[in-house]
Amino acid sequence: MTVPEYSYNGNSVAYIDARVYTVDERNPWAEAFIVSAPGYFTAVGSNTEVLSLAQQHDVTVRNLHGVFIMPGIxxxxxHLLHASMQKLNEIDIGSNSTPDTIVENLKKGQNACACAYAHVRGDWLIANFYAGDNFPDGKIDHKYLDDSFPDQPVIIRDISCHNIVLNTAGLMRASYDIEAKENPSGGAYVRRPDGSWTGELVEYATARAWCNLPKPxxxxxxxxxxxxxxxxxxxxxxxxxxxxxxxxxxxxxxxxxxxxxxxxxxxxxxxxxxxxxxxxxxxxxxxxxxxxxxxxxxxxxxxxxxxxxxxxxxxxxxxxxxxxxxxxxxxxxxxxxxxxxxxxxxxxxxxxxxxxxxxxxxxxxxxxxxxxxxxxxxxxxxxxxxxxxxxxxxxxxxxxxxxxxxxxxxxxxxxxxxxxxxxxxxxxxxxxxxxxxxxxxxxxxxxxxxxxxxxxxxxxxxxxxxxxxxxxxxxxxxxxxxxxxxxxxxxxxxxxxxxxxxxxxxxxxxxxxxxxxxxxxxxxxxxxxxx
Incomplete structure (x- = not known):
């Protein structure tokens, strides 16, 4: 074991008796190592080698009792922020939601999330995740949301996170022109057979909604x-x-x-x-x-x-x-x-x-x-x-x-x-x-x-x-x-x-x-x- 010169002190720690997979192809396995007070490896080797250094420099020794050690992943x-916000204040409706259960699941989630993080996004309800194939013709529709949420804007991501559905209040709040006939480049407004909007927005069509959402x-x-x-x-x-x-x-x-x-x-x-x-x-x-x-x-x-x-x-x-x-x-x-x-x-x-x-x-x-x-x-x-x-x-x-x-x-x-x-x-x-x-x-x-x-x-x-x-x-x-x-x-x-x-x-x-x-x-x- 080659060890460079380091100044050890009482805040350094020697970890011994472990099965250490170092991921260093030159020295893939070790039994022990020393971590300096600033948080760097200062020695990696056998129990005998590391214990000798620890004794020389009065370093604290901790026994890992044979556990497997490897570098952090x-x-x-x-998407650290988005994923965390989902867990903390957004609603999980479940990907199995159907026309019969989507509002019920929204309201259950609303009650669970509302107390600790009310108004993080104003009065918007944000939910995750619907699967389109659970709805007739593969199309979710804001008609399933409007009766229960006539005034409160609702936005729900689909399971890919690339597409969303908005209720009518959400479409209005985000300033969508629901009379628009042309799709945006790179996106689509999903329509019913008569040409009216379902409220589902695909890919780049979601940009206006996300950019108009209140910032946390x-x-x-x-x-x-x-x-x-x-x-x-x-x-x-x-x-x-x-x-x-x-x-x-x-x-x-x-x-x-x-x-x-x-x-x-x-x-x-x-x-x-x-x-x-x-x-x-x-x-x-x-x-x-x-x-x-x-x-x-x-x-x-x-x-x-x-x-x-x-x-x-x-x-x-x-x-x-x-x-x-x-x-x-x-x-x-x-x-x-x-x-x-x-x-x-x-x-x-x-x-x-x-x-x-x-x-x-x-x-x-x-x-x-x-x-x-x-x-x-x-x-x-x-x-x-x-x-x-x-x-x-x-x-x-x-x-x-x-x-x-x-x-x-x-x-x-x-x-x-x-x-x-x-x-x-x-x-x-x-x-x-x-x-x-x-x-x-x-x-x-x-x-x-x-x-x-x-x-x-x-x-x-x-x-x-x-x-x-x-x-x-x-x-x-x-x-x-x-x-x-x-x-x-x-x-x-x-x-x-x-x-x-x-x-x-x-x-x-x-x-x-x-x-x-x-x-x-x-x-x-x-x-x-x-x-």
């Missing part, structure tokens, strides 16, 4: 983000890429950082276009990208931008962009003009900003930032080699859908982990926490372990387990340019690590449970059974 795709108070945004961070810690996540950052999000992070309450590394993809998920005008968002460096801090990296190129490959609207016979994207579902996208990408690339592009359909600067394609559930085989050549990160989210039994009826969910690995494409995993109830990824990872395990002389589950561990830790750090600071348990890196109740390096993800989470050496989560 990097969530490559989350900054104190509430801070509270919601802290809730989301705690929830992430519960599932072993110590760093994350926010997929829909906006102005109030960055302002809240800046205040939390200055108050010493930001216990997570966040990489904020500020929305360039369209503005639907950001709930903010494009003019304001473009200005925010220009001044993003002023929000950069120890735990907040703002060198990231987000684009939505198309919609979602889910029924009943299927707004993803497929490929035509010439291999070109179907322009009917593109949410941003190709020329505008390429121009913006070039501008952001020249400034060293990493761009993440949502492309749920089939979907270059070698020294510059490593750009990302979000979701990657369906990739043309020719593009896999292009991705490797262009240093594109294949970001695989929502992890929930890696389980094929959930997506067997959806032909566009064909996660090509094996082909990407064979081509040398950089791969990360994201929870896409806004759709799933939590940011947990372990059950989903169990579905891909054996796909990745190919090393001779060992089981597919064992070798696949090691590869998945690297994918959710070090590969994530590499995707955001922080591999020298985090992503593995190595001397000089931040002490972000987790204890798990079984050995994930052997592919045992299915029933795995996080026991403890440390961020920069501080214990941030302990499972109730261990308290």
């Amino acid at each position: 990097h969530d490559a795709h989350t 108070p900054i104190d509430y945004v801070k509270e919601a983000l802290q809730y989301g961070i705690k929830m992430s810690h519960q599932h072993g996540i110590t760093s994350a890429q926010e997929a829909s950052a906006n102005s109030i999000y960055l302002q809240a992070l800046q205040e939390l950082e200055s108050e010493g309450h930001l216990n997570m590394n966040l990489f904020t993809h500020i929305v360039h276009a369209p503005e639907t998920f950001a709930e903010e005008s494009q003019e304001s968002l473009h200005w925010l990208i220009d001044v993003a460096h002023t929000f950069h801090s120890e735990h907040v990296d703002t060198r990231f931008v987000r684009f939505w190129m198309d919609g979602a490959p889910t029924p009943p609207h299927f707004t993803h962009s497929g490929l035509d016979q010439d291999g070109c994207p179907d322009e009917r579902h593109l949410l941003i003009d190709a020329d505008i996208l390429f121009t913006a990408l070039s501008q952001h690339d020249s400034r060293g900003l990493t761009c993440k592009i949502h492309c749920a359909g089939e979907g270059n600067n070698p020294e510059g930032p490593r750009h990302e394609l979000a979701h990657c559930n369906a990739i043309h085989e020719d593009d896999i080699l292009r991705m490797a050549r262009l240093r594109i990160t294949a970001e695989m989210s929502p992890a929930l859908f890696h389980e094929t039994s959930l997506t067997q009826n959806f032909p566009h969910f064909k996660w090509p982990f094996k082909a990407l690995q064979n081509a040398g494409v950089h791969v990360t995993v994201g929870s896409d926490w806004i759709m799933p109830p939590t940011p947990e990824v372990f059950p989903a990872l169990a579905a891909i372990v054996e796909t990745l395990g190919t090393d001779p002389g060992r089981t597919a589950k064992e070798t696949g387990g090691e590869k998945v561990c690297r994918m959710i830790t070090l590969f994530g750090a590499e995707a955001v340019g922080r591999e020298k600071e985090s992503g593995s348990i190595e001397v000089g890196k931040k002490a972000n690590f987790i204890a798990v109740d079984r050995d994930l390096s052997r592919g045992e993800f299915a029933e795995a449970r996080v026991l403890k989470t440390w961020v920069e050496g501080k214990l941030m989560y302990v499972t109730p059974s261990d308290q």
Whole structure:
């Protein structure tokens, strides 16, 4: 064990007697390590080596009793604020809601959410999630809402989060012209056979609603983000890429950082276009990208931008962009003009900003930032080699859908982990926490372990387990340019690590449970059974 010179003191801690999977290919396993007072690994090695150092420098020793330790998880795709607000003050109507139950579920949720967080969004009721195929002809309709909510505006997301329904009061409050005959570019106003609006708005047609929704108070945004961070810690996540950052999000992070309450590394993809998920005008968002460096801090990296190129490959609207016979994207579902996208990408690339592009359909600067394609559930085989050549990160989210039994009826969910690995494409995993109830990824990872395990002389589950561990830790750090600071348990890196109740390096993800989470050496989560 090579140990550089560090000044140890009584606030340093030596952790011994653990099964430490470091994710450092040069030294993949250790028994013990020391964490300095500022929260960095200062020694990694055997029990004997670390105990000797601890005794020399009067360092506190803590026995981990053989538990499995690995680096903290990097969530490559989350909507931390939106997901947290859903849990704190929005209504869960259940995706099984039908015309007979939707109002009943709305009222139950309204009673449950109203007390603690009344008026966060004015008098709006915001609910999640309806499934269109539960309604006649696959169309939800504001007629199911208007009698019970004649004056109060109601907005409900569908299960993809890309489409919404508004009651009549909501359409009026958001200043929609319900007599409009033309659909907006990149969106649609769903209509009945007689041409009248149902109140369902598809993709870019939702922009006016989200941008007119009252903004939540900054104190509430801070509270919601802290809730989301705690929830992430519960599932072993110590760093994350926010997929829909906006102005109030960055302002809240800046205040939390200055108050010493930001216990997570966040990489904020500020929305360039369209503005639907950001709930903010494009003019304001473009200005925010220009001044993003002023929000950069120890735990907040703002060198990231987000684009939505198309919609979602889910029924009943299927707004993803497929490929035509010439291999070109179907322009009917593109949410941003190709020329505008390429121009913006070039501008952001020249400034060293990493761009993440949502492309749920089939979907270059070698020294510059490593750009990302979000979701990657369906990739043309020719593009896999292009991705490797262009240093594109294949970001695989929502992890929930890696389980094929959930997506067997959806032909566009064909996660090509094996082909990407064979081509040398950089791969990360994201929870896409806004759709799933939590940011947990372990059950989903169990579905891909054996796909990745190919090393001779060992089981597919064992070798696949090691590869998945690297994918959710070090590969994530590499995707955001922080591999020298985090992503593995190595001397000089931040002490972000987790204890798990079984050995994930052997592919045992299915029933795995996080026991403890440390961020920069501080214990941030302990499972109730261990308290």
